[in-house]
Amino acid sequence: MTGPESVVHLSHVNKTFETAGAATVALSDISLDIRRGEFVSLIGPSGCGKSTLLRLIGDLTEPSAGAVQVNGKPATQARLDRDYGMVFQAPVLFDWRTVAENVRLPLELFGQDKDTQASRTAEMLELVDLTDFARYRPYELSGGMQQRVAIARALAFSPLLLLMDEPFGALDEMTRERMNSEVLNIWQQTGITVVFVTHSIPEAVFLSTRVVVMSARPGRITKLVEVDLPQPRGLATRESSRYFNLITEVREALRAGEGPASDAGLSSVERTAAEGGIG
Amino acid sequence: MPRSPEPARSRGSRVLFFGLFFVGILVFWELLKFFGGDPWRYFGWTWRPPLDLWFASDINLPHVWAIVARIFQPLTSGANESLGSYLFWQSLYTWREAFIGFVVGGVLGIAIATAFVHFSLAERAFLPYVVASQTIPIVALAPMIVFFVGHNITAVVIIATYLSFFPVTIAMLRGLRSPDPRALELMRSYAATRRAILFKVRFPASVPYLFTALKITATASVVGAIVGEGPGGIQAGLGRAVLFFSQSYSIAPEKLWAAILFTAVLGVAFYGIIRGLEARILRGRPEAAGA
Numbered sequence: 001m002t003g004p005e006s007v008v009h010l011s012h013v014n015k016t017f018e019t020a021g022a023a024t025v026a027l028s029d030i031s032l033d034i035r036r037g038e039f040v041s042l043i044g045p046s047g048c049g050k051s052t053l054l055r056l057i058g059d060l061t062e063p064s065a066g067a068v069q070v071n072g073k074p075a076t077q078a079r080l081d082r083d084y085g086m087v088f089q090a091p092v093l094f095d096w097r098t099v100a101e102n103v104r105l106p107l108e109l110f111g112q113d114k115d116t117q118a119s120r121t122a123e124m125l126e127l128v129d130l131t132d133f134a135r136y137r138p139y140e141l142s143g144g145m146q147q148r149v150a151i152a153r154a155l156a157f158s159p160l161l162l163l164m165d166e167p168f169g170a171l172d173e174m175t176r177e178r179m180n181s182e183v184l185n186i187w188q189q190t191g192i193t194v195v196f197v198t199h200s201i202p203e204a205v206f207l208s209t210r211v212v213v214m215s216a217r218p219g220r221i222t223k224l225v226e227v228d229l230p231q232p233r234g235l236a237t238r239e240s241s242r243y244f245n246l247i248t249e250v251r252e253a254l255r256a257g258e259g260p261a262s263d264a265g266l267s268s269v270e271r272t273a274a275e276g277g278i279g
Numbered sequence: 280m281p282r283s284p285e286p287a288r289s290r291g292s293r294v295l296f297f298g299l300f301f302v303g304i305l306v307f308w309e310l311l312k313f314f315g316g317d318p319w320r321y322f323g324w325t326w327r328p329p330l331d332l333w334f335a336s337d338i339n340l341p342h343v344w345a346i347v348a349r350i351f352q353p354l355t356s357g358a359n360e361s362l363g364s365y366l367f368w369q370s371l372y373t374w375r376e377a378f379i380g381f382v383v384g385g386v387l388g389i390a391i392a393t394a395f396v397h398f399s400l401a402e403r404a405f406l407p408y409v410v411a412s413q414t415i416p417i418v419a420l421a422p423m424i425v426f427f428v429g430h431n432i433t434a435v436v437i438i439a440t441y442l443s444f445f446p447v448t449i450a451m452l453r454g455l456r457s458p459d460p461r462a463l464e465l466m467r468s469y470a471a472t473r474r475a476i477l478f479k480v481r482f483p484a485s486v487p488y489l490f491t492a493l494k495i496t497a498t499a500s501v502v503g504a505i506v507g508e509g510p511g512g513i514q515a516g517l518g519r520a521v522l523f524f525s526q527s528y529s530i531a532p533e534k535l536w537a538a539i540l541f542t543a544v545l546g547v548a549f550y551g552i553i554r555g556l557e558a559r560i561l562r563g564r565p566e567a568a569g570a
Contacts, residue, residue, distance in 0.1 A: 058468055059468075060464050060467060060468065079467070079468060079470055080470045081470075082469060082470055084468050085468075086464070086465055086468040088461045088464075088465070090459070090461060092459055092461045092462050092465055094462070094480070094483065094484075095564050096483045096484075096486070096564060097483075105469075105479065106469050108479070109466075109469050109471050109475055109479070110469075137563060137564075139564075163468075
């Protein structure tokens with residue numbers, strides 16, 4: 001599946017880190033296609049390489065083997081074409097800039113004219129509901145608000161792909177659920193393709209159209225779970241039985257994935273199930 | 280929600296504390312003289328201190344009021360200009376030399392650090408020399424500088440620059456490397472050029488570090504200018520005044536004390552200006568760790 005619909009195309013990607021002479025396999029034989037407009041979550045235990053996979057897609061690191069294609073181009077070209085919006089776990093805002101100036105940063109870098117910068121910034125602040133805080137400094141905002149600024153900044157230049165690396169990992173549960181709804185809202189309004197790294201099963205299921213379940217040592221994809229929950233999603237979604245069933249499915253896939261490494265007594269049936277899920 | 284940098288009360292109490300401590304020093308000074316100095320002769324009345332402390336004599340430790348009074352008396356007998364007026368203009372002269380050295384040293388420090396951050400080979404090759412340069416005593420270097428550029432203000436400025444660039448280089452090396460690695464990844468994801476990263480991230484992030492260094496070099500450049508005036512053969516400035524007055528210390532110790540007072544005030548004033556600028560520019564910004 002490498003047609004025009006495919007925004008991200010990973011084929012047989014390996015990533016090995018050299019540390020003190022010893023090679024650690026971070027990712028092993030990853031193949032994955034992400035279609036335009038999809039919301040894909042990468043989930044797995046720590047050390048499964050989900051962040052590394054995201055960084056490979058965003059050309060923040062390079063594969064040891066295999067190919068990463070974004071929008072039909074090599075990842076490096078896609079980065080140079082400014083196809084990515086990045087959101088990290090920390091908001092990474094600049095204290096010497098106001099909220100609006102932070103959102104404007106990529107537009108400045110891309111040399112857009114001042115009027116476009118101003119109107120686009122206002123539009124983005126509106127989108128994340130921070131218009132009243134435009135002149136504040138980042139450190140004057142709460143953690144959730146800071147992360148909304150980071151999202152606005154990532155979306156300001158209308159990238160093709162939004163890459164989010166555990167963006168709400170540092171937030172409390174209440175804020176996190178509110179942010180989830182906001183991200184879904186933004187996703188529906190903009191129609192952008194999202195790749196989202198998380199270690200929260202409910203978050204992955206609630207947000208995604210598809211959940212990529214990974215396992216560690218070596219990092220690989222063990223299962224792809226299609227999330228067919230109806231849109232738009234909200235409180236009713238979180239209380240539906242389908243939602244709980246999907247959470248169970250992802251949880252079991254995760255457990256099956258960690259089996260061979262930690263549980264030698266895994267039955268052959270379970271192992272087959274886990275391996276059968278390799279995309 | 281904006282936080283005020285500090286409550287007004289703490290600022291007021293700081294000034295009060297400083298004032299009390301300053302008065303305390305003066306009282307202690309005079310107490311030493313009261314109990315161990317030379318006889319006090321005022322208004323036809325004489326007090327003979329019970330102890331004999333050599334350091335509290337009128338030559339070693341003149342009365343505070345004698346120094347202050349001397350500032351308002353003529354520079355030399357019959358001169359139109361008071362000592363204070365003379366020292367004020369010499370302070371400005373020295374400050375001009377120091378300021379040029381401060382600026383040139385600052386620019387040089389920033390340039391060296393920027394080059395080192397971008398070319399690690401340059402850092403490995405040249406940083407040892409930058410460090411070694413600071414171990415050479417200025418008294419050894421000053422005559423050489425004077426020999427090269429001659430007896431003029433340039434020599435003094437070079438010495439002030441020499442004492443200024445090093446703290447700025449070291450602080451800027453830290454400052455330019457202070458941005459979060461993810462901030463650099465963010466810039467990478469924007470396909471930002473090194474130039475853009477320098478101007479949009481590295482320079483702004485180093486400002487708190489820069490000011491920490493500038494507060495040091497504000498005083499260091501003044502020291503450099505004062506020390507440089509002697510070998511530089513400059514016939515003006517506080518350094519010249521200090522050399523000049525030290526020759527007549529046994530006759531008029533108050534003049535040297537007054538000159539020292541002016542150098543201290545000059546250094547503190549320059550420091551204060553930089554501190555004020557820092558507070559303005561970094562208003563509300565959380566202080567950089569370790570800066």
